[in-house]
Amino acid sequence: MTVALAPFGPHFGFGIYIHWPYCSRICPYCDFNVYAAKDRDTDPLVAAIEKDIGLHRARLPEHGALDTVYFGGGTPSLLQPAEIARLLEAARTSFGLKPDAEVTLEANPNDILTADLRGLAAAGVNRLSIGVQSLRDNALAFLGRDHDAIAARAAVERAIKVFPNISVDLIYARPSQSPDEWADELADVLALGAPHLSLYELTIEQRTAFGKSVERGDLIPMDPDAQADLYELTQSIADSAGLPAYEISNHAMSAAYRSRHNSIYWNGGDWIGVGPGAHGRLTVAGRRYASEAQRQPAAYIANVQALGSGWGEASALYPLDVARELLAMGLRVAEGIDLGRIEALSGKPVPRDKIAVFEEENWARLDGTRLWLTPRGRLLADALTAELAP
Incomplete structure (x- = not known):
């Protein structure tokens, strides 16, 4: 007798999202759970995430090996290769990693320029997602980035020599950005040869520095119709360059370069969320659960140590x-x-x-x-x- 598969669950993909909350600089558009890096002892948080991964094994007895691991943030490229290897070993020991598992690390350009890239590869990373955001210095200053256009180009060129599978993030639909300006910038990005692009329209969230600037009237967002025009222009240029959209904001040279981890989100698969503020979706005994870890790093560490979970809450979702x-x-x-x-x-x-x-x-x-x-x-x-x- 054939058993019908549930309309959600790990058969649509199974991954781990690891949230590293620290950043050397907090960008004015960022609405993620992030904190200034400063001079911190990172070992307690690494140890807590490592333990949290292992604690999930008992909760998910029917889950097999992992399809993906994604280091996001924050700025996980601030982690050392040894720390990344330690967390991947926890994933491997607890669940196993499929032989072709995708392991992505989000990275800032300046970190790419100084990182031990071969050490990252040896630790198990096989895909980089680089937060370029723009190839124009005035735009990078507006977005609060700590790199310039020269550094962004150099980072992509350095990364692609070690990691053939890279993604480049850009933010467009910035205030007063013209179609011609964006077309020229996108052409420059495409010329770098990255096989995957994530092209996001600037979204201004209320709690961010940009959100407060809009409230004060100091910043006027782009008109929605103008944004739509830029979106259509983006699709046309990327299609012509051989990177069609496979998702609203994501473009890939071929199916081999699509983000397998993000596809778990889009397809209704399961993922464990570990690290401060990380969200997850998990299937247990046929029910779908939403989890959210404690947002404050200290509270997250304390929860893992005292309660055996980094979760702030986990609740069953109605069908x-x-x-x-x-x-x-x-x-x-x-x-x-x-x-x-x-x-x-x-x-x-x-x-x-x-x-x-x-x-x-x-x-x-x-x-x-x-x-x-x-x-x-x-x-x-x-x-x-x-x-x-x-």
Whole structure:
């Protein structure tokens, strides 16, 4: 007898997200759980994360080897190769790493220029995600970055010699940025030869320094219509250069260079979140759980030591909440999502009459039960998802 697979869970991918919260400089647009690095003894936090990984084994007896490990932050490139190797060994000992497991390290350009890249590779890292953010000095100053354009180029050129699988992050739709300026900058980035680009529109969150500047009237965000024009320009240029979008903000030279870890998020897989403020999604006995670790590093360390978990909270999700999350994430990717997964969770059909309207407007396509958004539809992804949500 064939057992039907659940519409979510580790069969859609299984990974670990490790959050390193320290940064040498906190950027004015950043809304992540980050703290100034200063002169800190990092060993207590490394030890706590190491222990937290091991503690998850007992909670997840049915989970097999890991597909991915992702070091994010913060600035995890501040970690030494030996510290990274130590955390990867904890993952390997607790769960096992698949032979082709993707291990990503987020890195700042200045760290790349001084890092022991071969030491990172020997520790187990096989993919770098480099926070270039711009190749224009005035933009880098505006974004509060601690590198210049020369350093950014040099970092990518140095990294790609050791890590063929690299990603470059950029932020566009900055105030007053013109289409011509962005087209020139994107062309310069493409010329660096990175096989993966993450191209994000500047989002201004209320709690950030930029958010406070907007409240004061000191900063005026780009008009949404102008942002949409830049998004369409981005798709056209990247497509022509052989890096089509496989997700709203992510472009890859081929399927081999797509972010396998982020694909776990988009496809409804499971991931363990360890480190201060890390989020996770885990399947236990057929139920989906959302976890969030304690945000303050000291509180996280104390929780691991005293309670046997870094979690601040872990709660079971209602099937309807899971269905809405799967739909929102699944419509971000070019392949879309099988609506059967949504309907199995919600117990009711996704409205085909609304989808028919989306098809007429060239916003979406439906083939059997698989729905995906067109490039034009991705501009309206949030609104279209809200229309279809159970």
